[in-house]
Amino acid sequence: MTVDAQLLDEVAARLVHDEPLTIGTMFRSPGIRARGKIVAFLGHDDRLIVKLPRERAVALVAQGDAQEVTMGTRTMREWIAVPARSDRESTLARWTPLAQEALDHVVSLVGDDETDVGAGL
Template identity: 65%
Template sequence: MPPSQTVLDLLHRIAAELQVDGPLTVGTMFRSPGLRTGSKIVAFLGSGDYLIVKLPQPRAAELIAAGAAEPVTMGRRTMREWIEVPAAADLEATAHRWTELTREALEYVRSLPG
């Protein structure tokens, strides 16, 4: 199921807000709308209105343990640095949560070599 127009609009809103932190482009990642800085993927929308972000493994594990996120599995492999966060019923709560997590992901991805 493709992401809803509401979360797609939210992704663009997050990109515009975080643009002040440096170049961030909206494009397609894994056949889904997402965000990248340079050639590095920061976040993308998963089916069912989930935001999938890349965070340091300890932070990803912390969010999963707290029940705030789920691990991402591609094929049979669970990705250690990728988590999925569902949209909340309240759009503004979702916007706040997703923006903060995307900001964390952006800082992390920019710190990686290459």
């Protein structure tokens, strides 16, 4: 299945949130932002990359449900990549809960009054 920005828009539309989400970019790929921070973005090879608490990220990688994200020579501690499934609906079913976890995590890190627009986590 080929992933596109419309799929990311569909994921964003399914997220439960109290504040506006925006679609921005990270590494020239579309991404979901909350309070100016990147929550999730589309990676290469049809993967959704999300920011989760370190322990949760490690558990998903250990279970074989996700892969570590490496940028250059550095493995990103809280970022994981989750491949698309064979069809759109099963991909949405897999990605949406992880994007929700990522949104909740990022909002908890930013705090109530911080709106560092344009900066990524």
